[in-house]
Amino acid sequence: MFSLQEIKKSGIAAIWFMFLTFPIMVIRVNPLERTIQWRWENMLYVGIGVFAFSFLWREMLRRKEMGLKKKMQEDGSEKPGFLQKAAENPRLILPALGLVMGIALLFPHLVNPYQISIMTLALIYVVLGLGLNIVVGQAGLLNLGYVAFFAVGAYTYALLNKHFGLGFWACLPIGAGMAALFGILLALPILRLRGDYLAIVTLGFGEITRIVLENWGKFSGGPIGIRGIPRPDFFGMSFSLSEAIMYIYYLMIAAVILTIFVINRLQNSRLGRAWVALREDEIACQAMGIDKAKVKLSAFALGATWAGMAGVIFAGYNTYINPKSFTFMESVIILSIVVLGGMGSILGVVLGGLIMILLPEYLREVGHYRMLIFGAAMIIMMVFRPQGLIQSKRKAYEFQEDKGAA
Template identity: 50%
Template sequence: MKTRSLLTDIGRSLLNALWFMILLFPLMVMKVNVTMGVAKVDFRWGNLPLVGIAAFVLSFVWKIALDWNERRGGKAQSNSGFGAAKARLSEYFAKPAIRKSSILALMAFAIAYPFLFGMYHTNVMITAFIYVILGLGLNIVVGLGGLLNLGYAAFFGVGAYTYGLMWKYVGPSFVSAGINTGWLFWISLPLAGIVATLFGVLLSLPVLRLRGDYLAIITLAFGEIFRMVMQNSSDITGGATGISLIPRPWFFNQKLPPIKAATYIYFIAFVLVIITIFVVRRIEDSKVGRALEAMREDEIACQAMGVNLVKNKLITFALGAFWAGMAGVLMAAQTTYINPDSFTLWESIIILMAVVIGGTGSIPGVIGGAILLKLLPEYFRALAQYRMLIYGIAMILVIIFKPDGLIPRRRKQYTFERKEAAK
């Protein structure tokens, strides 16, 4: 039985290899050389067996991996040694003392990080933190509310542009009044959150009746319109050239040199991340969070139970947008330069990818996903042009073998302890 399935596997893989050889024939084997106006077809037969062998090996490995994946799903996880180790590890971490100390160790490491490593690594980490905030914000919309939002980068852009425009229009009066411009950051941070929230409410108005594909495409349209408006109203926003020389936040009344400013922004981002985690956790367990979760599972049943769908959808978009706005200000302060190209559809997709790969709806998952997604391409730079390829392949592998994300969401469980009734 076992050997036969192996034989059929090999046969299948051979067929696949043959298919790929035919399919890639025009690309890999034929090459048209145009020399002096005469087209001549070069046949590079040497490539053909290479394609065949590569396709065979890949297809075979793929089969085995799929098999392994299926078997793993079938068996109880704790049977294998790996599963047992994992179970023991999670049990170990469930103990409050160890859990607390490990979180403390992680925090200590995060605080020491900018002093241990250089400015480059600090900046990379700031970007990762910004994406953690964005991911957690989008997680409210996608993970809790179940509303697919492809225009999330627009809110990010709203935040960044709030700070940029504040600098451009309010900044000069600050300078002439003798107040240092570093305060602008602290004014913009909540302001950007509020402005983004307003935009979130604005977007949620047309999408109240929509769902599924329609919702996704509308949010996408909103994001693209925002970007185009920013790009084309060049008198106000600077158009495609963007806004430059945005000030970094000052440490009270002191202007910081770039290295120290990076550390400073790092800590601001870090504190914001912690606040975000705290707030999102509270939201999850609140009345609104429960209502959102119910809305994700079944809108009609939810409505029948007396949950106000309109209000909840508004809240979802507003909350999600708020964090994106704050993250936008951070981003503008870190790079000191913004232009519309930073807020394309691609950016929304990357944030969505962070959420999906980490595990939709799970907070540690989203954090892990965002950090992974931003750090991997940064440290894969050594591989130059292949890094995006490897990145893409890694994403596909994660989705196929871990469809719920790296750290899947745990459903809430309530265990009742039977208490002796005190009579």
């Protein structure tokens, strides 16, 4: 392990990192006194740290490969991680579900409103992740403009409320429906596209939506946005601020449960199988009698529906929206949730959503380094577990005559 070659490799890595981090770690400019502080000791720390870490890194890579090989010899399938095993153990599912529900219900009574608020935001992204999972994870259509549907939902509620005084509950289905409609409108021109081309067009769609909202001041309030959006009510009852925060939290829990329920049912249905078939092989899919256009449209529309719903709740949660909340970066975060969690896996996307939103929030305490740590965590994740936290599994069927049949 500590051969000359290894030491040389680590040495090169250390020098490279010392060079890369030189401008931020060593030089500090003090504009007030017009002096430059040279912190050479930092360079030494970086060098030693990288040197030590590179050994650890290679050891981990080696272990990963050994594990894969061993598993391949056993049954040819990939190695399930600890989370994967836990998620598939039937005896653990019910108690685990009960525990999670218990924590979810008690959570707002144990923490302060700030924490509840962050958790609500994370849950909104969980719903967004689950919706995008239909399009990207299942149907395999890369969508980089997903945030546009989120914006459609949010602006639907904000505008309908501002101009017609419609309430939250009336706007929830309208917002979801509007997003679905936009999903179909986007899907129509891109039915023939796949892969990179699809990604570019959806990216453009997302940007167009944001730019329209930013520049069409009369319609959307421009960059200033729309303020004073009412929080969700409960059969006409309104709440104090702290009550409302708790109420939206529970609303979001219900929305997540509804989303999981519906998407789980869709997954194991005639339509859900058609989505996966489309992802796997488009030509074979058509040759088996599946109408490609219909299946793509349904994936886009149903994926967008959840973003629309999340958008309406987001507008009510924030009471203020502007185009800044719907930038390309949001699309990337939602896509990362899906990829990090595990394409096509519901539980994976839920975990991915919570991690992607909560981690940066709680890392605020380490200040400027939080995005650095976050980025490093994502890189490590993708190197060591490219299939995501939890890999999606296909449904298994049981037949009684299994043995006599062959």
